[in-house]
Amino acid sequence: MKRDELFDISNLIFRELAEELTSEERRRLEAWLGSSERNRTLYEHICSEKVMREKIREYRESDVQAAFEAFLARKERIGRGRRLVRYVSRSAAVLVLPLVLAVWYWAKDDEVLPTRTETVADLTADVVKNRPILTLSSGRQMVVGDSSLSIAEGGGVRIQVDGNGMMSYNASDSSDVTDVYNTMRTPVQCDFVFTLEDGTRVWMNAASSLRYPVVFGGEERVVYAEGEIFFEVAKDAERPFRVHLGNGLEIRVLGTSFNVNSYAEEDFTEVTLVEGAVEAQFGEKAYKMRPNQQLYIDEAQGTTSLTEVDVNDYIAWKDGQYVFKNKPLWMVAKVLQRWYGVRVVFENEAARNSTFTGVINKNEGVGLLVERLNATSTLRCRIEGKEIYIR
């Protein structure tokens, strides 16, 4: 379909829905309908009551204003970033101050009420440490730091962050909002734990994101996840909890704890069940999982498998550990990338595919790990700035 024809036809169909067409217009529409069976089918689909009803609901439920404000905020950030780059390029020494100001300004925009006086040093540390970023329903974004905060979200919901960086959603009894969503994103080198409004606890590994309503609706609890997240779902038989992943996988639970590992840049997804029961729906197939089982989806091969595993290996990351048992080094590299923000360069294929067994302790730092690798294997590793070379 050509561009001009496309918009001409959409205009004709629209006008036909809203009022009568002139005889000349009717002739044009008829000619298009008559030119292929496919056009006629499309036309009937568009004008069907079902589609009409769906669209009207879609339009009514969309929060265009929030999306527009998010766009404005992003535009502003890009502009600010550019100004900052220009500024910093003149003198590297002033780097710290603009960052601090930007964060302070950000926080101010969000009507965040600090319950404790934040010092400049605190905020700098937040930036350096890579803190999670919370996107409010208005589209505004804020850094979740170690300082206590109380933020008002729509419908009387308050987001509380205490001095230890613990965060939770508290709905007052009168809260009546079902379509207000927040998104939490962790950058690399950052993990984060918080509690959703229904009491579900969420552990987010680095470079992950979760979108969830600030208050769950009456019938089901639906969230959208990407990256690696451990869920401890609050029991509520009346309202099933559902997790949607980017690859179309959907996990349904009643009350249970399980881990999902589904990074967009990886070719696989793992769902590991610790306790309770879940049902995972992938395409047409549904998998009922028991504790200590893992559903593994190989997206490159298009295969799935359900196996028994030692679940502790898969959830140790919550406590700052990553357990590898005979895993290829490239897989380890991905974890290093997300945890330490380093880039791993393999200088030959053999290094890339050699297997690794061991535990990585997050607090140890990447230097110690490299030393250990050098001492215990035939591999040679060196660190150059933010890059690790392995051969």
Place this chain on the structure above:
Amino acid sequence: MKQILDTKTLISLLERKDNKAYQYLYERYYVSLKALANYYLRDNVQGEDLVQDVFVALWESRYKFRTENEIKYFLYRALKNGCVSLLRKQKLKAKYLHEALSANVEEDNFWEKVLEEDVYARLMSAIETLPPQCKLVMQLTLEGLKGQEIAERLQISLATVKEYKGQGKKILQQQLKGRGALLAIVLIIF
């Protein structure tokens, strides 16, 4: 009640990178773009991000648009490219992606989806220009509700429903006539 901007105003606002232009385009096309992104990506978060990327691309572009159709085409085209590259990156093998990605079908299918979305983008923004009560009545009518049902739902009399319907139709027709005339003029000039 929302105004429909004429092409000249829209384009000059866009050239000045005035936020009013983006707001107008968000109001008109956000839902369509979002629906398309969700259809292909099946991921709300990613879909939302992509639509935002598309508007950022428009903001950063130096392209000189001459018609609203060109702007619209730019937005849909950018969305399509974004979807294709995201899907490629994910290399996912789920069934729906096979359908969405298989080469030739995809191109046609995408623009057919655009056609569908565009019909409703026009319809909804026309309805947006109506006074609030009148707009509600029109929406419910289009949803297939009978006059009596609408009257009960909105707690107004059947006569009032009919009045709003008539009023709504009249406003829409006037608007459409105006645009039809404009289109005719454009055709004569070119």
